[in-house]
Amino acid sequence: MLAISGMFFLCFGLLCPCFHTRRKDASEDPVLAKDMNSTGSSEMRSDSDRTPRISFRVPPSPSRFSPSPRSSAMGPLHLTLEQITKITQNFSPALKVGEGAFGIVYKGKFPDGQVVAIKRARQEYCASLQAEFSNEIALLTTIEHRNLVRLLGYVDEGNERLIVAEYVPNGNLREHLDGQRGNILDFSQRLEIAIDVAHGLTYLHLYAEKPIIHRDVKSSNILLTKNLRAKVADFGFARTGPTDQSHVKASVKGTFGYVDPEYLRTYHLTPKSDVFSFGILLLEVLTARRPVDTNTRRSLDERVTIRWAFNKYNQGRIREILDPRLQEVVNEEVLKKIFDLAFQCAAPTRHDRPAMKEVVEQLWEIRKEYGKSHRRAEAIR
CATH class of the missing domain: 3.30.200.20 (Phosphorylase Kinase; domain 1)
Structure with missing residues (x-):
């Protein structure tokens, strides 16, 4: 974990390709407009850890945004x-x-x-x-x-x-992407992990007692349970955010490669700063590449993952962006949608990024489409 100073603004041009993205109207919220009553139980009792390895169904309700009941065994x-x-x-x-x-x-x-x-x-x-x-x-x-x-x-x-x-027993996401924990994560598992992280961040931004901005969303701060459910960890840099659509003034902290370039330039911190970090994380999940690759044998464009991935995407070479260790053939439309979402989140300016609530909705839709395409492929075999 590194505290980032303003001098890293020089890297803004490298980390963020210049592109504009579509934004979904934040008022269109058919899923989350439903009742937000809490269901489920504490992870310490492992009830929330019973998700099958490959899950193609959308959660029956948006209750995963709401808090799990506090365990009475031991409070803070x-x-x-x-x-x-x-x-x-x-x-x-x-x-x-x-x-x-x-x-x-x-x-x-x-x-x-x-x-x-x-x-x-x-x-x-x-x-x-x-x-x-x-x-x-x-x-x-x-x-x-x-x-x-x-x-x-x-x-x-x-x-x-x-x-x-x-205690979360299965290491962190970066270890799994590096292959240090045995089996390589399949596409479905990576999608579920991304959804879990998006749920956690949405809770922080919208449903915590006060809005909370994590400020250090990265793969090594995502811990995995035995059944590969994801938990966001390390709140040392987190701080309470604005209660309206404005920003808070804050010195820049975070990890190089994940830090919102607009926050880096202006010191204006908003929940959209976490959205940028999530976009970088989503690319990391799909490619298994770190945000900035230190391999000097690669060209500069290749060493900055978002630039490399965006160039491939524009060239129509989407499958080349995926982690080459993935054996599964994923539907092209599913890949387009999930990479498009990653680039939306990692847009250079916060006004072009969706809110985390919108990100979750889009991930749910991607999961539904992935499930349908997977079943069609299985039926053909």
Whole structure:
């Protein structure tokens, strides 16, 4: 995770090809106009994790936008360092499950059997990360959704800053795209993951107690359950957004390659900044390429994924954009629609980007069309 300064504005021309996109009228909301009553249960009880590997049906209701019921087993608790030291066996390297720029993630198990993830800030960063730590605690305490990692507790003691969250056992999306977790994700699984992330972001933007902008949507911050349901993690850079259609003034933070170029230029942060990051993420999911490829053997246009993909798209060479490890032949119209959506989200200016709510609706329609085309193909065989 890298804090991005204004100097990266120089890369705007590389990251964003110049194109204009279609926008759906935000008032056309036939699906989400329905009742938003919450159904389902906490991910910790795994009820929301029972989605088949290939799912062609649209969810029966839009209830996945609304919060999942808060588990009564353990709310956000101010824990002690002694408790965490005990369940991590004094932060044993054997229990390390992840590592980022500012900290290490450990796996722990409470006496009642509950497995948790503990994010421990590196001590050299503790002072500088105090604001991010307090921010993450404040925001995570207010949100509850099956596609967002849930806060369970925290430690703020001396020079230790630790966050205790639900344990998501199947690594992050980037690891799966790199083939580090065994089987290569098929197209249906990638589509479901994109829908899950879009649901989580829609909840943050529209249905949280206050609008929340994540500011660091990227593949390594998308965690996967055993059944490949996606959960958005790491709210250290998140902040509350505007309650109207305006923006908030904010210093630029995020990860290079995913940051909204308009936010980078103007310091005007809106929910559409997350939409841009989601567009880049969607391209990453489909191509398995990172937003910026460091392979110097490739040309500059090839090394910037959005530029490379957009050029291929304009040349009608859509299938060449897909991850070459995908064995499945996906209907051309389905590919056109999902890549078109990715480019809409990653438009250079926020006024050309759809809202996350619209993104979810379009993904649902793509999933329906994909299901129909898949069944037709199966019937021909």
